[in-house]
Amino acid sequence: MRMTQRKLNGIYFSIWIALTLTVVIILKVATPIFNNLLTDLNLDYQFDPTLAIQMSVVLLLLSLLIFSTIWSIRNRIWKGKESIKSYFLILKIRKELILASYSDDQNVTEKVVRLPKIKIKFDDKQLNTGRLIIRDSVEFHEKLEKATFTPALKGFKVETVYQSDDGDWFIFDFYATDSQNQDVFTELSSFLDWSNQTTNQYQIRFDGRLSADLKHILLVGATRTGKTYGLIGLLLQMINKSTTYHLYFADPKNDQLRKIGNWVDPKKTAVTTEELIKLIEQVYQRLIEREKEMEKATATRMTGDYRDVKLEPIFLVFDEFSSFINVLESKEKKQVLGHLTAVVQRGAGAGVFLLLIMQKSDATTLPTAIRSNLLLKIVLGNATTTTYSTAFESSSDVPIFRFGKGQGVYLDDTMSKPKLFSFPYLKFIDAFDGGSNDPALLWQKNSSDQQALNSEL
Ligand SMILES: Nc1ncnc2c1ncn2[C@@H]1O[C@H](COP(=O)(O)OP(=O)(O)O)[C@@H](O)[C@H]1O
Ligand SMILES: [Mg+2]
Known part of the structure; x- marks a missing residue:
């Protein structure tokens, strides 16, 4: 042998x-x-x-x-559990590769079998998701392209396959089948630390593995799948960044977002149809102003966006968008959609962003011109094929799973297939809800520093 x-x-x-x-x-x-x-x-x-x-x-x-x-x-033993897990997975894969005769056929005369180089990297400490990275070669390319590693990766399922940027490696993203564990935070400060681990002041962390630059976002899911709750986590990150985020709160359902808006900035919070139309108009005006500012600031530059000229992000967050848009007169609707289209088409470079929350994203409530510019799409809960196909423009390849609160799939502009997603569980919010603490405190900038200070005193 x-x-x-x-x-x-x-x-x-x-x-x-x-x-x-x-x-x-x-x-x-x-x-x-x-x-x-x-x-x-x-x-x-x-x-x-x-x-x-x-x-x-x-x-x-x-x-x-x-x-x-x-x-x-x-085996990078200092990584502890991760290194041991990787070691055994790689061992298993090497065995399977040999069985599947991934060894070099040409040199059968040689005694030694050469296998492609294999690496495993986990995204998080819980070992929920990670990547299997295999060196591509002329010899193995065709085989690797067609390979399925799910059976070899015991306890894990391969989500997507693609090649590294330099084209030298095949990358198989995988997730633990028993995982879907949510990150749990009992303190605001530990939540913010978690966020800061992977983000700068112009980025947001969404879950264990997804952190992204600010962009237009679509958040879809049936009632009580955790949309507003997920948004709360994003907003808490934003208000605690070193840069000031200019947040606009639209809450046609007159619910949590209105309360939060009133704690953060009542003047930028809207509930009634009239207020909402005005709020959108206001954001649109800021876009126009911002474009002028950008023009001045970038006069001597060839490239760059709002970050390079130190402008602060502006974010319009819109909960339950459908219940607003569907009651508008056609004239108002046209104006509102026009403004929002302008924001999503021209805002990103200028630092003006839109986050839309809705239960379904069919074309009647959300025109394609807007939807196609919402570059990060998250669908929470066990959605229907129609919901997936309208949100992602294709329903195929959505990982099958039973989703809990705050869990679902996401797709961004760099991906071809949706991946699993899970908003963290913010336990410290419970302490504010029904606790003795005033929830308004949570919405002050650096309130975690103050909390720490208070508990020290
Ligand atoms: N990520 C999460 N972790 C834990 N519990 C959650 C999470 N998201 C939602 N929940 C629970 O589910 C309830 C409903 O969530 P909510 O955000 O109001 O749903 P939606 O806005 O989609 O109707 C919340 O009050 C909370 O108790
Ligand atoms: Mg809600």
Whole structure:
């Protein structure tokens, strides 16, 4: 049977260890016999094995040390659980690759089998999602293109396959089948720390693996799937960034978002149809102003956007958009949709963004001109095929799952297929709801610093 270089190395190493051990044992056992023989022969010489044994033992320990160091570095042992999991998964995949004869056919005469290089990287500490990365080659390209690794990755399912930017590697995104564990935060400060781990002041963290630059967002889901709750997490991140976010709150259902808006900025909060129309008009005017500002600020630049000229983000968040748009007169509707279209088509570079929340995203409530510019689309809950197909413009390839609150799938402008998604569980909100704390406190900038300060005092 042909072997991999790794196995061969393992065998060489074992032989080496066995040899040194044998030498030690022989020295120990054979010396007295040998010395007795010398005495019997009346020779005035005795062999002292101490030094030889000591040297062999040192050699043995040194080999073991070097081996385990190399092994630890190779398997990135400092990553703990992750490295062990990766190690066994890779072992399994290597075995399956050999079985599926992914070895080089050309050099069958050689004793050693060469396998493509394999890496596994997890996105989060819970090991919920990650990537299997396999070196592409002329030799294996066709096979890898058609390969399915779900059976080899026990406990994980492959979501998407694509090639690395340099085209040298195949990347298989996977998620744990028993996972769908949500991140849970009992403190605002730990939630913000989690966010800051992967984001700068112009980025938002959505879940364990998804962090993104600010962009227009569509959030779809049936009632009580966790849309508003998810939005709360995004807003908390925004108001606690070092840059000021100018937030506009539209809440036609007169619900949580109105309350939050009133705590953050009552003047930028709208509930009635009239107020909402005005609010959209206001945001549109800011876009026009912003475009002028941008023009001035970028006069001497060829590239760059609002971030490069230190302008602050403006965000219109619209909960339950359908219940607003569907009651409008056609003239008002035209005006509103015109403004919103302008925002999504021209706003991104200028730092003016729209986040739309709705239960369904059919073309009658949301014109394609707007929807196609909402670059990040999240669908929460167990949605219908129609919901997926209108939100994503194709329903195929949505991972099948039973979604809990705040869970679903997302698709952004860089992806071809939707992936699993899960808004975190913000336990500290419960302490405000029905607790003795005033929820308004949560919505002050850096309130987590203040909380920490308060608890220190
Ligand atoms: N990510 C989440 N983690 C834990 N519980 C959640 C989450 N999202 C929603 N919930 C629970 O579900 C309830 C309904 O969520 P909500 O955001 O109001 O739904 P929607 O806005 O889609 O109608 C919330 O009050 C909360 O108790
Ligand atoms: Mg809601």
